[in-house]
Amino acid sequence: MKDLDDIHALMTDIGARARSAAAQLATAPGEARAAALDAAADAIMAQADAIIAANGQDLAFARDKGLGAAMLDRLMLDPTRVQAIAAGLRNVAAQPDPLGAVIAEWTVPSGLHIQRVRTPIGVIGVIYESRPNVTADAGALCLKAGNAVILRGGSESFHSARAIHACLIEGLRAAGLPEDAIQLVPTRDRAAVSEMLAMTDHIDVIVPRGGKGLVGLVQREARVPVFAHLEGIVHVYLDKKADPAKALAVVLNAKTRRTGICGAAECLLVHRDIADTIGADAVSALIAAGIEMRVAPPLDRVAGTTAATDSDWGQEFLDAVMAARVVDDIDGAIAHIRRYGSGHTDCIVTEDKAAAEHFFARLDSAILMQNASTQFADGGEFGMGAEIGIATGKLHARGPVGAEQLTSFKYLVRGNGTTRP
Amino acid sequence: MKDLDDIHALMTDIGARARSAAAQLATAPGEARAAALDAAADAIMAQADAIIAANGQDLAFARDKGLGAAMLDRLMLDPTRVQAIAAGLRNVAAQPDPLGAVIAEWTVPSGLHIQRVRTPIGVIGVIYESRPNVTADAGALCLKAGNAVILRGGSESFHSARAIHACLIEGLRAAGLPEDAIQLVPTRDRAAVSEMLAMTDHIDVIVPRGGKGLVGLVQREARVPVFAHLEGIVHVYLDKKADPAKALAVVLNAKTRRTGICGAAECLLVHRDIADTIGADAVSALIAAGIEMRVAPPLDRVAGTTAATDSDWGQEFLDAVMAARVVDDIDGAIAHIRRYGSGHTDCIVTEDKAAAEHFFARLDSAILMQNASTQFADGGEFGMGAEIGIATGKLHARGPVGAEQLTSFKYLVRGNGTTRP
Numbered sequence: 001m002k003d004l005d006d007i008h009a010l011m012t013d014i015g016a017r018a019r020s021a022a023a024q025l026a027t028a029p030g031e032a033r034a035a036a037l038d039a040a041a042d043a044i045m046a047q048a049d050a051i052i053a054a055n056g057q058d059l060a061f062a063r064d065k066g067l068g069a070a071m072l073d074r075l076m077l078d079p080t081r082v083q084a085i086a087a088g089l090r091n092v093a094a095q096p097d098p099l100g101a102v103i104a105e106w107t108v109p110s111g112l113h114i115q116r117v118r119t120p121i122g123v124i125g126v127i128y129e130s131r132p133n134v135t136a137d138a139g140a141l142c143l144k145a146g147n148a149v150i151l152r153g154g155s156e157s158f159h160s161a162r163a164i165h166a167c168l169i170e171g172l173r174a175a176g177l178p179e180d181a182i183q184l185v186p187t188r189d190r191a192a193v194s195e196m197l198a199m200t201d202h203i204d205v206i207v208p209r210g211g212k213g214l215v216g217l218v219q220r221e222a223r224v225p226v227f228a229h230l231e232g233i234v235h236v237y238l239d240k241k242a243d244p245a246k247a248l249a250v251v252l253n254a255k256t257r258r259t260g261i262c263g264a265a266e267c268l269l270v271h272r273d274i275a276d277t278i279g280a281d282a283v284s285a286l287i288a289a290g291i292e293m294r295v296a297p298p299l300d301r302v303a304g305t306t307a308a309t310d311s312d313w314g315q316e317f318l319d320a321v322m323a324a325r326v327v328d329d330i331d332g333a334i335a336h337i338r339r340y341g342s343g344h345t346d347c348i349v350t351e352d353k354a355a356a357e358h359f360f361a362r363l364d365s366a367i368l369m370q371n372a373s374t375q376f377a378d379g380g381e382f383g384m385g386a387e388i389g390i391a392t393g394k395l396h397a398r399g400p401v402g403a404e405q406l407t408s409f410k411y412l413v414r415g416n417g418t419t420r421p
Numbered sequence: 422m423k424d425l426d427d428i429h430a431l432m433t434d435i436g437a438r439a440r441s442a443a444a445q446l447a448t449a450p451g452e453a454r455a456a457a458l459d460a461a462a463d464a465i466m467a468q469a470d471a472i473i474a475a476n477g478q479d480l481a482f483a484r485d486k487g488l489g490a491a492m493l494d495r496l497m498l499d500p501t502r503v504q505a506i507a508a509g510l511r512n513v514a515a516q517p518d519p520l521g522a523v524i525a526e527w528t529v530p531s532g533l534h535i536q537r538v539r540t541p542i543g544v545i546g547v548i549y550e551s552r553p554n555v556t557a558d559a560g561a562l563c564l565k566a567g568n569a570v571i572l573r574g575g576s577e578s579f580h581s582a583r584a585i586h587a588c589l590i591e592g593l594r595a596a597g598l599p600e601d602a603i604q605l606v607p608t609r610d611r612a613a614v615s616e617m618l619a620m621t622d623h624i625d626v627i628v629p630r631g632g633k634g635l636v637g638l639v640q641r642e643a644r645v646p647v648f649a650h651l652e653g654i655v656h657v658y659l660d661k662k663a664d665p666a667k668a669l670a671v672v673l674n675a676k677t678r679r680t681g682i683c684g685a686a687e688c689l690l691v692h693r694d695i696a697d698t699i700g701a702d703a704v705s706a707l708i709a710a711g712i713e714m715r716v717a718p719p720l721d722r723v724a725g726t727t728a729a730t731d732s733d734w735g736q737e738f739l740d741a742v743m744a745a746r747v748v749d750d751i752d753g754a755i756a757h758i759r760r761y762g763s764g765h766t767d768c769i770v771t772e773d774k775a776a777a778e779h780f781f782a783r784l785d786s787a788i789l790m791q792n793a794s795t796q797f798a799d800g801g802e803f804g805m806g807a808e809i810g811i812a813t814g815k816l817h818a819r820g821p822v823g824a825e826q827l828t829s830f831k832y833l834v835r836g837n838g839t840t841r842p
Contacts, residue, residue: 026785027782108802108803108804112793114804119815121815121816122815205816225646245838249838250839257841361448364447364540366832367834368831370833371835371838371839372838373839373840375841376836381529394540394542395542395646395829399831408815409819410785410820412790413788413789413797414791414793415790415792415793415797416667417664417792417793418671419670419671419673419793419794419796420674
């Protein structure tokens, strides 16, 4: 399997099978796609012990490799987490079918009736790291939208992914859908990733899930289109008309609820007029909550702060660290975000409707928020059932990517012997 | 200008100016964008003589190069065509503003109100060949959707494009919009095209307009996403339940109205049951209309046909030539189209609603038609005002690409100090 020629043949075969499965899926009823996911959830529950045993192999391998506690925790499956995986599958199954919907229809002067209807994209490639649940989530969302999927999990979660994948296959079989609809790349060889990035004939879009190293590699090398975000350099701006209680609640939640997710706030911007009041209180509260606050003057008057350096602006800490500075006005905040942001999620805290509109109009992040924690940047919280990732690109999918964003469309045009003059 | 380093510097400068103009355009009111197009139309009419004189220079150059009559006709501008260019600009100006519209909005259980609003994409690159009107059409559609555009016309239409571009600039100036919103690459050096294809920082999407050579090059080489179709291998299938009069009208119009456009039919498929009746009549009528019919038995019984060879299936003739064959049933037609089609536009002629639904469901061309000429595959005919091209890709834009397809979206989320548990 370590021979490059073999990997090429292997991946070409997987790609061709995926294309063929996609053609069958495109006309499979929504009930069958949902039934496959429910049956897969049943299989997950029935196979829980086997999944946890497979996960144990991965954990032993990871400990041998000296992986850190955070990585080990990400990788670990216990009965509760296995149950959550099954619940996630049922949740996606229960979402409305995104396919077949008439997105728009109209009649033109020539008499033609035109419909724009939702169709699957075709074949999705998902390249991810250690979280075993991505196998189930990504497989489920792609199937829900009528796409075949090629999953390439991280080598750390190899056995866990195989065990979960086996349950997905059981679900497909139970629903009479092609097993090739959800394929897991059966090798840890990294050459398989390079193949996927170049398989323009067999893969329509690639979704990388993981750290900046993986996503950056995929974005740089892929010949196939990519839905992804490289970084979540999330800003919270406290406007001069911020409500003190909301400001405190939002910024604390945005930073501290979970520091390692892409929607976690990384930089606090404070309007000069409230620097010594709401701003100083927020910085103090963050420090009290265990956050290292790297600040520029005058916020350094707050006890317990450390001095920010230039490299702290635009930094994605993904940790209990936050940068903070004062801006002269809302346009100063906007200029800072334009310069240092990553177009993922940015938030304004204000009671001033016009200020919020200004912030919304002048910035072009995928998600802009007012008076809400940036930790809501998530497909589940957006009501999409689940997400395969969050995209910051401007084409096709943007923000949380759910089943609906994994679809395309076609035009159906009906005439009556209609000819063009 | 022939130095590669200079072209790189030139294009980087153009790209940076486009980004800056795009940021300004994103907040310019729709009235200003429309006013710029109306003012540009005025300038086109006022400068008609100068445009025609510039076009004369291009025609002389083209004749020296020995270009064929069809190319010369494509290149040529006369007062009527100049007037049509101005009318096209006014038509785009009069379309509803695609920006700012709330595409969807909903409230989630956490209390957040979520809006998905339409925004510009950013910077569009357009690479085209000899038609001078593309300068105006592409410039207008990009501006209408709030995007900056970098136009790279063919060397044959160099002077015509410059003269038309000058009028677009006049329009931008009159409306107080940045002149860099519509830039024309000021060199015939082909290195500029290679630069554009790699300018991922400065161009968000590239639209190639021209022959298969140009489009193929762009699709192969571009690191920037592309909206395009390589070929229009358009099929018309006459079902056993076809109405004879509609069949004749549709197939004649689909093939003969204009043979050189991408929506022109290239292959006729006939259900076996009507091969000797409707099928034979259609083939005869096409021959009478001057079309060379390359047919497989039993259609060779029709007088005046020539024998089809394997290479005629899936051939984009773009000329007065058409392939034709009999299929056993609708699934035979679908299988032929899946194998040889290009996913552009395909048509079924039938009175049988179920057959049409089957054809629509089993095929995934960008445009599927029933009882209508495939020559309607056009943004104008779809009611989009104009089109920048037709796309067969499955991501973002598909079918005719008008101003609306040149937009992206962002999420605006409003809370009330809302935090995530």
